[in-house]
Amino acid sequence: MQRLKIDQDIKPLSEVRIGIANFIKQVHDTKRPVIITQHGKSVAVLLDVYEYEAIQEKLELFTDVQASLNQLENGQGIAHEDAKEKVLKRVQ
Template identity: 45%
Template sequence: MSGIDLVSDIRPLSEFRANTAALIAQVRKTGRPLVLTQHGKSAVVLLDVRHYQSMLSAFEQTQGFQTSGGASAMSGGEQP
């Protein structure tokens, strides 16, 4: 996933409401997340579903690695 472009990837919620289809198309085309603001503060992040699934898979693999003691075993430490 590409980094956020601070000029084009941060938009107010009101603009998202007015241009939903175009902004969703932007997220799909660029692969970058879109940060939506509400009352001038970041509120939510819109991600392409493929990137979201990829992030979930990576997180689940990391969690499985940590709970299996893999990090400890690789460093030569003892497993509980």
Template identity: 50%
Template sequence: MSRLHFDQDIQPLSDFRAGAASFIRQINETRRPIVITQRGKGVAVVVGVAEYESMQEKIELLEEIQKAETQISAGLGMSNEDARAKILKSIKA
């Protein structure tokens, strides 16, 4: 996702409602999110579907890494050699 351009990517809700199609086009062309404000405060962020899916994949990967680190800390890991042997055994079977 590209960096936010404060002069272009922060829009009041009323402007977003009036020009939703053009803002959606902008999001798809620039790959930047748009922050929607209401009474001067950010209330929502609109991102393209591809960007959202990419963010979700990154979150899932980070969660898996965190889970693996917790398991390793608890002594539930295995050595690289043992893992490799286990995988090769399952492939040959």
């Protein structure tokens, strides 16, 4: 996902209502989210669906890594050679 450009990517709800199709095209083309404000406060984010899916995949990966680290800290890990053997058995 591209970095947010404050001067281009924060829009009031009233402006988004009028030109929603343009904002959908903008997030798709730029891969940057649009922050939607109401009464001067951020209330929502408009995000390209592919960028959203990429974020979800990264979140799942980070969650899995954290779970694995927690298991290792609790003594639930296995030796490298044992893991390698299990993987090779599955592949063959």
